[in-house]
Amino acid sequence: MFRRRFLQTGIILVPSVLALSAAVYAATTYTQSRPFPPVTVAAGETAQINVANVASASAGGTAASCTGTITFYNSSGGVIGAATSFTVVSNASSSYSITSVTREVVLGVVTLTESSSSAAPCALESSLEISSGTNAPRLVLRAGGPGGPGPDGPGRLGPPGGR
Numbered sequence: 112m113f114r115r116r117f118l119q120t121g122i123i124l125v126p127s128v129l130a131l132s133a134a135v136y137a138a139t140t141y142t143q144s145r146p147f148p149p150v151t152v153a154a155g156e157t158a159q160i161n162v163a164n165v166a167s168a169s170a171g172g173t174a175a176s177c178t179g180t181i182t183f184y185n186s187s188g189g190v191i192g193a194a195t196s197f198t199v200v201s202n203a204s205s206s207y208s209i210t211s212v213t214r215e216v217v218l219g220v221v222t223l224t225e226s227s228s229s230a231a232p233c234a235l236e237s238s239l240e241i242s243s244g245t246n247a248p249r250l251v252l253r254a255g256g257p258g259g260p261g262p263d264g265p266g267r268l269g270p271p272g273g274r
Contacts, residue, residue, distance in 0.1 A: 138228030142179075147219040147239040147252055149186075152211040156243045158183060159208035160219045164199040166232035175201035177233040179223040183209050186216040199235070 152158050160183075166175035182194040197205040209217070221237045241250040 138226050140224060140226045142222050142224050144220050144222040145237065147221075147237075149216050149218045150239070150241055150250065150252070151214065152209075152217050152241055153214050153243070154211055156241055156249075157208050157210045158217050158219060159206055159240050159242070160221060160237060161204055161206045161240070162197055162199060162221060162235055162237045163204035164201055164233060165236050166234040167201055169230060169232050171230070173230045173232065175232040175234075177223060177235045178225075179221060179235070181205075181207040182220045182222070183207075184218040184220065191217065201232075 147160070150158065160181045162177070162179070162181065164175055164177040166177075168174050176198060178196070178198045180194045180196050183191040185191050191209050195207040197207075199205050211217070219239050221235070223233070223235055225233065237253070239250075239252045243249065
């Protein structure tokens with residue numbers, strides 16, 4: 112009798128525990144943002160953020176890929192234009208620019224979106240440049256990596272040591 116009840120309880124509990132453990136280990140999505148220092152952009156000048164994935168495919172053959180957004184904010188914290196999404200594969204780049212109508216302070220932010228279930232390598236380098244017309248950029252800044260310069264090097268977004 113005891114044995115039968117023990118088996119019945121086990122038959123009920125085991126699937127419940129397995130379902131709970133699957134829910135606990137579900138993939139999560141997280142973001143990390145890297146703002147550039149605020150810069151003044153004069154009327155007619157262009158602010159442009161460039162991103163590039165410098166990661167190679169993993170040893171197992173998983174292709175490198177980074178996904179995120181580029182956003183510019185004005186001094187009041189409002190979004191200038193609209194955020195733009197990007198996905199860059201190994202050694203590819205993407206850019207987003209705005210042209211200022213008046214002299215204003217802008218803050219450029221690169222946000223990287225990752226999933227705990229993704230094995231795609233991502234090492235995102237980014238830069239901000241300010242230029243006027245067809246002239247060469249008058250200012251170029253590189254973003255600091257997570258926590259500033261470190262094992263990933265300055266300007267890199269992604270998990271410490273790469274993935």
